[in-house]
Amino acid sequence: MLLSHAFGLFTHPGQEWDSIRREHEHPTRLYVAYVxxxxxxxxxxxxxxxxxFGWSVGNDRLIKLTEISAVQLSVLTYAAMLVGVFALGYAINWMARTYGAKEEYVPSNGVALAAYSCTPLFLAGFAxxxxxxxxxxxxxxxxxxxGAWLMYDGLPIVMGIEKERAVMYGGALLTVALVILVSTRAGSVILWNMGLGPVFISS
Structure with missing residues (x-):
């Protein structure tokens, strides 16, 4: 089961990455069953x-979002996360040949590396x-x-490259991840200006 990898990446990441590489799961199934x-x-x-629940501002004031606003922002956040993982996976595959890895026609390992590296961020959502x-x-x-350390650790195993190249490869991918993050923030500003911004209520 794909979800078992989520726990293995915290306890024995090296073995888990090797298992993920051998599975070579199709991106569609990985998305449906994991991401x-x-x-x-x-x-x-x-x-x-x-x-x-809301959150406190000052001593007594409790701030909440309206239910409609909270739903809108949650759906947009979910969509942004799905697009971000997909884009990072394709970037991993697109850069593969540059760093000595094999570029796949169906980027199974690239998307898997992106999805599983994001596992700590997914689980942090409980906070x-x-x-x-x-x-x-x-x-x-x-x-x-x-998550960044997991990606660096998994790159040489999943993509089949030398550990030395993984440093540069990982640095390039972190840059791509930052561009994706900035793009989602810019998209948020545009959507807020179009009337989809948060609507607060206080008590």
């Missing part, structure tokens, strides 16, 4: 916390159930750091 499920954690938790901005930021920062 679609785990990527939903953060949007669902964010919806629950922002629409029903959103406790809507404290500084705590959420720390959790996601730690998750992003571990």
């Amino acid at each position: 679609l499920i785990l990527a939903a954690i953060a949007p669902v938790c964010a919806y629950i916390s922002t629409a029903h 959103l159930l406790y809507p404290v901005p500084w705590l959420n930021a720390l959790v996601f920062l730690a998750a992003a750091g571990y």
Whole structure:
């Protein structure tokens, strides 16, 4: 089962990457059985916390989002995560030949590497159930750091390249990931200006 890899990447990542490489799972099945499920954690938790729990500003004021606004933002976040993983997977495959790996016609290993490297970020979504901005930021920062290390660790195994090349390959991919992140932020600003921004209520 693909979801078993999520736990293996925290306990024995080297063996897990080798297993993922040998599976050579088709991107469609990987998306349906892994990414679609785990990527939903953060949007669902964010919806629950922002629409029903709220967060405190100052001493007494409790801020929440309206349910419609929370749903809209959660759906957009979910879509952005799915597109981001897909784009990163294709970037891994597209750069493969440059760094001595085999470029696949169907980028199974590239998408798998992107999806499984994002596992810590997917699971960090549970932290959103406790809507404290500084705590959420720390959790996601730690998750992003571990995700970057997982990608660096998995590149030579999954893509079949020397460890030395994985440093440059990983650096290029982190740059792509940052471009994707900035693009989603820019997209958020555009959508907010079109009337899809958050609507707050306070009590």
